[in-house]
Amino acid sequence: MSASTDSRPTTGGHRKGFFDTPSPADGTGYDADHPPRMGFFTDTSVCIGCKACEVACKEWNMVPATGEMDLTGTSYDNSSMLGASTWRHVAFVEQPVPQRAPVGLGMPGIGPGPAPAATPGGGGGCGSGGGCGSGGGSSSGGLPPVADMGDFDVLSSLEGTATDPGSLPAPSAGAGEQGPSGSPEGVRWLMASDVCKHCTNAACLDVCPTGALFRTEFGTVVVQDDVCNGCGYCIPACPYGVIGKRESTGRAHKCTLCYDRLGEGMTPACAKACPTESIQFGPVDELRRRADERLAVLQEKGEPKAQLYGHDTEDGVGGDGAFFLLLDDPEVYGLPPDPVVTTRDLPDMWKHAAMAAGTMLGALALSFLGARR
Amino acid sequence: MPDSAGEPRDGAAPAPGEGPTPDRGERHGWDQLTTTPSEQGTLTGGPQDRGRPGASRRRRRGAEELMVPEAEFQSYYGRQVIHTPTWKVPDVPLYLYLGGLAGSSSVIGALADATGRPVLRRTARLAGSIGSIGSVVALIHDLGMPSRFLNMLRVFKVTSPLSVGSWILSPYSAFAGVAAAAEVGGPLLASGRLPRLAPLLPLVGPVGRASGVAAAVLGPPLATYTAVLIADTAVPTWHESYPELPFVFAGSGMAAAGGLGMIAAPVHEAGPARRAAVAGAALELGLSHRMEHRTGLVGEPYKIGRQGRWLKAAKALTAVGAVGALFAGRSRAVGVASGLALNAGSLLTRFGVFEAGMASARDPKYTVVPQRERLEARRRAQAEAAAAAEGQDAGRVGSAA
Structure with missing residues (x-):
């Protein structure tokens, strides 16, 4: 990160909050x-749920470890939530669902244990890219079509030059072929890689008193390490619980959407490392179109709660630069269902504060006028 | 639903700070290894007890002090959605208190100056200065990089209450400091112990007065902007309280400053301080009551837990202090006792409000439930509007036919 203090507009971005x-x-x-x-x-x-995005992000951005193992004890999630040193967080949701008969989707078999006979070579359409999640399940079929995790090398993947930001690689055919989630066991796993939303109306940027947070030319929101003084205001301002304060630096840190890589026409590290193209990077307009198409496909396949999250430019933050396709309600993944940029109410807050200040001044003046002594 | 397997665990939460555990009935393999004795404890249900992902809609039982029926909601293993503010205790609540005390005191000081109340003036000017120095120290101490405090002054952003606040606090501190210096310097120069500075003596009064007036102008904003400071966050309890919070803080500041005047100034000078204290206490009590009840579920943290006890105590102290202030015109001792009660009440109000926000950030309930309700209401309204439009269309088609 070499954003120079002087060459970046530091005050302009806040106007967008209103x-x-x-x-x-x-x-x-x-x-x-x-x-x-x-x-x-x-x-x-x-x-x-391979966490390649988490690792790639840490490697590229030199984000330090958060602690020891950090096991949550509730799932395979060991990074808990986004924060100063967790810029990508993979959520693991284990849900009881009604048992359903497996549906043959032509997927390679990756189901746990012996696959039900109904599906030749397949273990049923597990919701999340075939990660049906019972740790001991033996693979009864081929490998996932997109990547072989055994040979996957985050670093070499990062070294490759990225596509021009304007042109997106078409998603591989395999990535789009998941079916209704659920499994014969009556349990389904949802996995989701969370990240800074790079809001259209970003509360963190609005409330930053130093101008350390700024809007980049790509429309993203970045903290300038050399300006932040660690006041911590951005942290409770974020409606998503993204930005955090790192004890070792005393300052706020969050995802930069790999600002340095973007400047070189490269893909952000997490998207580059994602083996299933779950994380797609590109111009937001193009991504929105793609998301709509993908949602239609899933709804057609009978995924009842499939929904887009953060794509609506009319929502409380004016739409997110990083948005999601979810298979359940946002709060199930730890996301706020209807986030609102806190500064939306700020003009009204100032009005109330001014009235209160006036009340104070008036009441004190009256206290003196009230009597001679 | 396997949900029933989890029911016996209701009301028995894991120790604070520990994540929730999956239902016993569903445990196998690796999960069993993570069981610790503390998970089987019988602590009162905490936020972690709820909200296994997905279908984890269930009620918490056995919780004490529950004022509002337990809301049902989904969450990610009971984890909080927003981050808890990293602001330190006691730095920030103390800053809220000192800002209110100092801001009100400066107004009292300027008016005491204008109406010839020298002891009240001196008290108020010193309180303004000491309060602002304390505020600055608390603010700087709370920074992750105190050496970069001045970065606050490299921009002015009306969208950042902390930026606005820095621009209020900095000049305020300077003016309050000069006013206090005049208060201390006047007698010192008059005593003749500093003969070289004696020619400055005639300047002391006017400079002190002008600075005092400037501080009095900045005082009320200093006392109330802190309400915007904490309300302009995603912290549910603070944010939803924003209409009343500045008035609560204004009242609390007036009660504290009036109380201080009653403690330090003689009875015959302290009349305005007594009236200010009563008015401030009434404002604080009235608006706190409204704030705590209007906010519904997100106002619950004001009523439960230790911050609920603090706020109860704050109200009692403020009320007692205000009643005492009504009678303090006859007795200095009553005035001192009332003033102490009012200041303790003001301090507790700030700590209580601060902690209530922290508690609301830690529990996903306060973030998720109101947002989910808002979203559902909007969807219902949209569906109704769509249905109405369809009905109209049908009506038109019908009439055309």
């Missing part, structure tokens, strides 16, 4: 020909 505009980098001091808004579309229906 007004909903779909292109957050517009009018923040950049030339009119700044790049399009870039973001992530995280399709959780193909996430296999």
Whole structure:
């Protein structure tokens, strides 16, 4: 990160907090020909919970470890939630669901234990990219089509030059072929890689008193390490619980959407490392189209609660630069169901504070006028 | 539903700080290894007890002090959604108290100056200065990088209450400091112990007065902006309280400053301080009551837990202090006791409000339930609007036919 303090507009971005505009980098001091808004579309229906994104992010951004093993004891989740040193977080949700008969989808068999006879070579359509999750399950079929995790090398993957940000690689055929979630055992696993949403109306950026947080030319939100003084205001301001304060530095840190890589025309580390293309990177407009298509496919396949999260430009934060396709309600993944940028109410707050200040002044003046002594 | 397997565990939460555990009935393999004795404890249900992911809609039983029926909601293993503020205790609640005390005191000081009440003036000016120095120290101590305090002043952002606050606090501190210096310096110069500085003596009064007035102008914003500071967050209890919170803080500051005047100034000078204290206490008590009841579920943290006890005590102390202030015109001792009660009440109000917000951040209930209700209401309204539009269309088609 070499964002220089002086060359970046640090005050322009906050204006956007009050007004909903779909292109957050517009009018923040950049030339009119700044790049399009870039973001992530995280399709959780193909996430296999491999955590390659978490690792790639830590490696590339040199984010320190958070502690020892950090096991939560509730699932395979060991990073709990996003924070100063967790810029990607893979949630693991183990849910009881009604048992259902396996449906043949032509998927390679990866189900746990002996696959039900109904599906030749397949263990049923587990919701999340075939990660049906019983740790001891023996593989009864081929490997997942997109990547062989055994040979997967995060670093070498990162070294590759990325595609031009404007052109997106088409998702491999296999990634789009998941079916209704659920398993013969009556349990399903949902996995989702969470990240900073890079809100259109970003509360963290609005409330930052130093201008350390700023809007990049890609429409993303980044902290300047050399300006932040660790006041911590952005931390409770974030409606998603993303940004955090790191004890070792005393400052706030969060996902930069790999600002440095974007500047070189490269794909962010997490998206580059994702073996199933659950994390897709590109211009937000293009990603939104893709998300709509993917949602239609899942709904057609009978995924009743499949929903997009953060894609709606009319929502409380004006839409997210990083949005998601979820298979259940957002709160199940630890996401707020209806987040609102706190500064939306700020004009009204100032009005109330001014009235209260006036009340105080008036009441004190009256206390003196009330009597001679 | 395997949910029933978890029922016996209701009301028996894991130790604080420990994650929730899956239902015993569903445990196998690796999960069994993570069982610890503390999981089988019988602590009162905490937030972690609820909200296994997915179908974990269930009620918490056996919880004490529950004022609102337990809400049903889904969460990710009972984990909080937003981050708990990293602001330190006692730095920040103390800052809230000192800001209110100092801001009100400066107004009292300027008015005492104008109405010829020298002891009340001196008390108020010193309180303004000491309060602002304390505020600055608390604020800087709370920074992750105190050496970068001045970065607060490299921009002015109306969207950042802390930026606005820094720009209020900095000049306020300077003016309050000069006013206090005049208060201390006047007698010192008059005593003749500093003969070289004696020519400055005629300046002391006017400079002190002008600075005092400037501080009095900045005082009320200093006392009330802190309410915006904490309300302008995603912390549910603070945010939802924003209409009343500035008035609560204004009242609390007036009660504290009035109380201080009653403690330090003689009875015959302290009349305005007594009235300010009563008015402030009434404002604080009235608006606190409204705030705690209007906010519904997210106001629950005001009533439960240790912060609930603090706020109860704060109300009692404030009420007692206000009643005492009504009678303090006859006795200095009553005035001192009332002033102490009012200041203790003000301090407890700030700590209580602060802790209530922290508690609301830690429990996903306060984040998820109101948002889910809002979302469902919006969807219902949209569905109804769509149905109404359809009905109209059908009506038109019908009438056309």
